[in-house]
Amino acid sequence: MPAAARASERTTHRSLDRLGSIVVAKRNQTVIEEGQAADYVFKVITGALRVVRLLPDGRRHVASFLLPGDFFGLSPSGVHTQTIEVVADATCVRYPRRGFDAILRTDPAAIHRLLTLISGQLSAAHDRLLLLGRQTAAERLAAFLLALDHRDRSGAPKRPTIELAMCRADIADYLGMTVETVSRLLTEFRRKGIIELPEANHVVLLRRSALEGLSSGRLPIRRTRP
Amino acid sequence: MPAAARASERTTHRSLDRLGSIVVAKRNQTVIEEGQAADYVFKVITGALRVVRLLPDGRRHVASFLLPGDFFGLSPSGVHTQTIEVVADATCVRYPRRGFDAILRTDPAAIHRLLTLISGQLSAAHDRLLLLGRQTAAERLAAFLLALDHRDRSGAPKRPTIELAMCRADIADYLGMTVETVSRLLTEFRRKGIIELPEANHVVLLRRSALEGLSSGRLPIRRTRP
DNA sequence: CGCGTGCTTGAACATTATCAAACAGTGTGG
DNA sequence: CCACACTGTTTGATAATGTTCAAGCACGCG
Secondary structure (H helix, E strand, O other), X not given: OEOOOOOHHHHOOHHHHOOOEEEEEOOOXXXXXXXXXXXXXXXXXXXXXXXXXXXXXXXXXXXXXXOOOOEEOOOOOOXXXXXXXXXXXXEEEEEEHHHHHHHHXXXXXXXXXXXXXXXXXHHHHXXXXXXXXXXXXXXXXXXXXXXXXXXXXXXXXXXXXXXXXXXXHHHHHHHOOOHHHHHHHHHHHHHOOOEEEEEOOEEXXXXXXXXXXXXXXXXXXXXXXX | OEOOOOOHHHHOOHHHHOOOEEEEEOOOXXXXXXXXXXXXXXXXXXXXXXXXXXXXXXXXEEEEEEOOOOEEOOOOOOEOOOEEEEXXXXXXXXXXXXXXXXXXXXXXXXXXXXXXXXXXXXXXXXXXXXXHHHOOHHHHHHHHHHHHHHHHHOOOOXXXXXXXXXXXXXXXXXXXOOHHHXXXXXXXXXXXXXXXXXXXXXXXXXXXXXXXXXXXXXXXXXXXXX
């Protein structure tokens, strides 16, 4: 469920590297606040962040998690529409917006990559709409674990253990449920032998197929509408 | 809840007009199928369409509705990831993808508009994630009615009557609930004097403020039972 | 007409939220 | 080093929101 697709690595531009400066941020710190001017673009190096939206009464939603390799802060309008907070102590590279734009102006290929990146994010958002609108809590959590695993695995192959950088509340707000439901479902998965929970934030996938069955892989199956 | 923002009108490009050809499509017809090559870009002139995704077991989700002025079919990857069907008999303009791309290559301003358009869609998708993940059925329906009204009203001012081009099933799949719930909530709104329902697909907004109160989530989440 | 389709309504049921309490781990100050 | 607060997790009992199943109604069309 990366907000920025895996294409992010390829989006790195050589001439960008010289512009970047390292930024370090600690747990629960706010990196970008809704309404702020979008003067910088960031790329996650280590750690994890969350994209957050709030309702007036305090209900919270996590739009996406940002993991190493992901870009954030891109906002053509020039104003951020979301708040971004640190989940696990993070280091990022920060590029000044102007330099970023300058590259876009001169490099057509960069524009195309950016367009592809954002389109990928849009497509991912649509997947999540289907997830939140039409799948059960168990299906959503299964999909989440599989996505995290897939993401991890792209780095080091054959690692059946997922490390959860985020707390239960973050997961709950990401999947549109309560912490209690997240906890109960994890326990249920454990009882069924689908996962192991050596520690609260370490998940070992024992039977991936069971999770895949739950998350009802999205195949392009069509139903003839009445 | 327009998939393509209101900016769509401004996205029209003079040199595009010569390339376009008119396409007419009837109710329930499929205009674009998931997996198809994205050879054309469309713009809605009249009528309404829906962007649909299905789960293998038949559960359906409507990602967005497309109303006059909206663009669709844009897909940088070259392959469509969604199915698009006709809600109410529609006429669209169809532009060949190549001509569209050519304009993008030569006109930097067009690229910027496209980027802004897609970013707007992404932002709208995030709003909908919050809606589906954290708001009640009543709040979602209220937000839907207000969005439709806002959209209509931009054309002709002072029209308190919304025409629902889509059926209850479409609304339900868009808001992540069942037809029964949509129906019950509309009845409830009517009983409370918030709306009127002269016909099944005509909604008159009597007390917009009541809907706004609902949709902004300012209503108590947990009600102490009498 | 009578049938099909879509809308509404009702009653029973299920999933998930809410409330409450206990527990584990972590850091703090005495 | 221990007691203590503090935060995050788990578990249980209860309740609400929304679904499912089932039936009836309204409308348009052959």
